[in-house]
Amino acid sequence: xxxxxxxxxxxxxxxxxxxxxxxxxxxxxxxxxxxxxxxxxxxxxxxxxxxxxxxxxxxxxxxxxxxxxxxxxxxxxxxxxxxxxxxxxxxxxxxxxxxxxxxxxxxxxxxxxxxxxxxxxxxxxxxxxxxxxxxxxxxxxxxxxxxxxxxxxxxxxxxxxxxxxxxxxxxxxxxxxxxxxxxxxxxxxxxxxxxxxxxxxxxxxxxxxxxxxxxxxxxxxxxxxxxxxxxxxxxxxxxxxxxxxxxxxxxxxxxxxxxxxxxxxxxxxxxxxx
Amino acid sequence: xxxxxxxxxxxxxxxxxxxxxxxxxxxxxxxxxxxxxxxxxxxxxxxxxxxxxxxxxxxxxxxxxxxxxxxxxxxxxxxxxxxxxxxxxxxxxxxxxxxxxxxxxxxxxxxxxxxxxxxxxxxxxxxxxxxxxxxxxxxxxxxxxxxxxxxxxxxxxxxxxxxxxxxxxxxxxxxxxxxxxxxxxxxxxxxxxxxxxxxxxxxxxxxxxxxxxxxxxxxxxxxxxxxxxxxxxxxxxxxxxxxxxxxxxxxxxxxxxxxxxxxxxxxxxxxxxxxxxxxxxxxxxxxxxxxxxxxxxxxxxxxxxxxxxxxxxxxxxxxxxxxxxxxxxxxxxxxxxxxxxxxxxxxxxxxxxxxxxxxxxxxxxxxxxxxxxxxxxxxxxxxxxxxxxxxxxxxxxxxxxxxxxxxxxxxxxxxxxxxxxxxxxxxxxxxxxxxxxxxxxxxxxxxxxxxxxxxxxxxxxxxxxxxxxxxxxxxxxxxxx
Numbered sequence: 001x002x003x004x005x006x007x008x009x010x011x012x013x014x015x016x017x018x019x020x021x022x023x024x025x026x027x028x029x030x031x032x033x034x035x036x037x038x039x040x041x042x043x044x045x046x047x048x049x050x051x052x053x054x055x056x057x058x059x060x061x062x063x064x065x066x067x068x069x070x071x072x073x074x075x076x077x078x079x080x081x082x083x084x085x086x087x088x089x090x091x092x093x094x095x096x097x098x099x100x101x102x103x104x105x106x107x108x109x110x111x112x113x114x115x116x117x118x119x120x121x122x123x124x125x126x127x128x129x130x131x132x133x134x135x136x137x138x139x140x141x142x143x144x145x146x147x148x149x150x151x152x153x154x155x156x157x158x159x160x161x162x163x164x165x166x167x168x169x170x171x172x173x174x175x176x177x178x179x180x181x182x183x184x185x186x187x188x189x190x191x192x193x194x195x196x197x198x199x200x201x202x203x204x205x206x207x208x209x210x211x212x213x214x215x216x217x218x219x220x221x222x223x224x225x226x227x228x229x230x231x232x233x234x235x236x237x238x239x240x241x242x243x244x245x246x247x248x249x250x251x252x253x254x255x256x257x258x259x260x261x262x263x264x265x266x267x268x269x270x271x272x273x274x
Numbered sequence: 275x276x277x278x279x280x281x282x283x284x285x286x287x288x289x290x291x292x293x294x295x296x297x298x299x300x301x302x303x304x305x306x307x308x309x310x311x312x313x314x315x316x317x318x319x320x321x322x323x324x325x326x327x328x329x330x331x332x333x334x335x336x337x338x339x340x341x342x343x344x345x346x347x348x349x350x351x352x353x354x355x356x357x358x359x360x361x362x363x364x365x366x367x368x369x370x371x372x373x374x375x376x377x378x379x380x381x382x383x384x385x386x387x388x389x390x391x392x393x394x395x396x397x398x399x400x401x402x403x404x405x406x407x408x409x410x411x412x413x414x415x416x417x418x419x420x421x422x423x424x425x426x427x428x429x430x431x432x433x434x435x436x437x438x439x440x441x442x443x444x445x446x447x448x449x450x451x452x453x454x455x456x457x458x459x460x461x462x463x464x465x466x467x468x469x470x471x472x473x474x475x476x477x478x479x480x481x482x483x484x485x486x487x488x489x490x491x492x493x494x495x496x497x498x499x500x501x502x503x504x505x506x507x508x509x510x511x512x513x514x515x516x517x518x519x520x521x522x523x524x525x526x527x528x529x530x531x532x533x534x535x536x537x538x539x540x541x542x543x544x545x546x547x548x549x550x551x552x553x554x555x556x557x558x559x560x561x562x563x564x565x566x567x568x569x570x571x572x573x574x575x576x577x578x579x580x581x582x583x584x585x586x587x588x589x590x591x592x593x594x595x596x597x598x599x600x601x602x603x604x605x606x607x608x609x610x611x612x613x614x615x616x617x618x619x620x621x622x623x624x625x626x627x628x629x630x631x632x633x634x635x636x637x638x639x640x641x642x643x644x645x646x647x648x649x650x651x652x653x654x655x656x657x658x659x660x661x662x663x664x665x666x667x668x669x670x671x672x673x674x675x676x677x678x679x680x681x682x683x684x685x686x687x688x689x690x691x692x693x694x695x696x697x698x699x700x701x702x703x704x705x706x707x708x709x710x711x712x713x714x715x716x717x718x719x720x721x722x723x724x725x726x727x728x729x730x731x732x733x734x735x736x737x738x739x740x741x742x743x744x745x746x747x748x749x750x751x752x753x754x755x
Contacts, residue, residue: 040701040741041704042735042738043738044741044742044744046742065743066694067694068691068692068697071691076660077663077667078665079667080667085688085692168644199644200600207637208640208641210724210725214293215292216640217730217732218296220731244734245732248728249731252719
């Protein structure tokens with residue numbers, strides 16, 4: 001991953017690609033945003049950035065107000081009964097959505113890997129049908145841009161040295177591949193530097209970080225060192241959960257290196273400095 | 275000589291064991307180095323295979339099919355093995371398996387056995403059982419010999435002494451083989467082991483082995499290995515006793531085509547194992563004169579009965595999940611308190627112990643999924659981990675257990691998430707409750723109770739003044755639905 005210059009051919013190519021994709025979709029999308037419980041509470045700026053990017057691309061963003069949490073923490077920690085109502089809640093809030101966008105690969109992974117099984121556990125035929133119907137319309141933020149909209153360039157400007165952390169759920173459960181990196185490469189002014197052991201877990205793992213704090217810290221130590229070795233000003237990813245964990249150590253160690261969700265990098269423009 | 279075993283009733287939880295093992299920097303360096311080397315080799319020989327994903331899928335399907343019809347294939351194996359002159363014994367559990375083997379060794383008239391590396395015999399603590407009745411077992415696999423002589427425990431399925439480096443191994447050999455001038459080159463160490471073992475191969479009349487595959491259609495048994503010690507143990511003794519878990523059976527000889535590609539490439543990064551031995555019963559002019567095989571259940575049928583956990587039994591013991599696991603690579607294998615360490619150990623051990631112990635193991639994972647990605651038979655280990663976590667929670671919340679702090683916190687969170695009004699109130703309350711913990715720069719550097727683990731090495735930024743939903747509503751764009 002080297003520095004990728006912004007050139008005219010790139011601009012032209014992207015113009016036509018955007019034109020083509022838009023034309024085939026016939027209309028601008030009405031995107032329902034599932035912000036996730038922790039982004040809502042701890043990372044509102046990520047949500048704002050998602051709205052900015054999507055609106056800049058001409059889409060409308062709606063926010064179903066009854067949304068709360070996807071149930072991942074309960075389900076993955078073993079509290080299945082507590083997670084089940086949250087599935088039903090998500091479905092009732094989003095079943096009529098044209099597209100659901102979620103700025104968190106782990107929450108999307110939770111839905112794709114477990115929601116059908118959960119609906120089967122509940123045993124409600126209508127719910128099972130609704131889940132099957134809804135899931136194909138659920139997108140992680142970066143894959144919505146790259147796969148649903150077919151974009152690589154969202155017209156962002158971000159003049160900083162950045163490294164990208166491939167979160168496990170995005171990488172392995174969603175198969176994001178180099179989608180997020182392609183988006184970053186098209187950002188004007190960015191200097192993208194690759195991290196060693198890109199595919200290694202940062203050690204967050206939800207309640208793992210608390211239940212096995214020492215092991216989690218040791219894993220985090222490796223990730224932080226790899227980030228520092230890139231001499232990046234900041235680390236980005238598609239999951240604020242990993243980033244909160246990484247940021248915690250970067251701040252504790254007074255490294256001066258920051259973390260920022262991919263959406264916030266992509267929201268940067270030349271007029272509105274971020 | 276090593277007679278220690280992991281005692282499920284006495285091993286500490288993973289959390290406790292890991293915490294102390296993380297202080298062993300030499301061990302961690304050794305584990306890191308060894309797993310890096312194996313992973314590097316594996317990557318080369320896996321990437322060169324154009325049909326690796328199809329092979330994995332074939333392996334998964336063969337195992338799934340076999341497990342669905344396990345009764346049929348086991349009976350077929352028994353019938354064909356018996357026809358070929360083998361004697362089949364059935365063992366319900368570890369104690370029964372040990373008793374059968376001890377009895378067979380005694381009948382063979384030997385008070386010594388030579389052993390091929392076998393995780394199943396480790397699982398049942400066979401060496402200790404034999405020693406108790408005056409039979410000495412010699413481990414002949416180099417790594418197992420190191421473990422035995424070092425009075426140590428295995429830390430890896432394939433490379434049990436992976437936590438030791440060459441200098442440490444030299445010290446063990448110097449002491450136990452009385453070789454004061456031993457060098458630490460691989461050739462020196464191998465030569466010392468060879469000299470030590472050769473005499474045992476030629477003298478000891480009874481051999482004990484595990485099995486990689488049992489072939490139902492022929493009654494044959496397959497063992498793969500790298501050092502040739504296995505070939506010695508399988509051919510030189512007069513009596514050969516093999517112990518295998520019931521899940522080791524595969525339907526056809528032809529199925530080996532799939533597994534003998536998947537296993538060596540995943541396990542040691544070799545295209546083929548240097549030694550692949552397949553024997554069927556006994557032969558009048560060659561090899562052991564009597565052959566016994568003990569087919570052991572030891573909770574495997576319990577796993578078989580569990581739809582969501584059944585895939586655990588597909589494991590071919592390659593250890594690839596251990597090498598790639600970021601948790602295992604930090605702690606080494608001993609933290610798991612079982613001969614089966616790493617991701618596969620985290621799902622296999624508690625199930626083999628019927629969830630009576632090992633409850634901390636399903637939590638010894640960040641659910642990163644690297645194990646699933648690397649598994650040659652596509653065992654979805656994270657899925658099974660989550661399934662087992664549910665079982666642990668069911669146990670922990672029985673009766674007064676429902677009042678444990680974690681369960682109460684989870685219940686409370688669930689209450690908040692099932693109501694928009696309560697969730698909003700909690701967000702506001704959280705901001706207030708957090709205030710005393712936030713420093714002037716806007717960071718939380720200490721958290722109480724269960725959350726204290728977080729702030730051991732991490733800070734937490736304070737909660738923003740406004741939630742996203744508050745911002746969105748203020749913006750005047752909320753769509754009611």
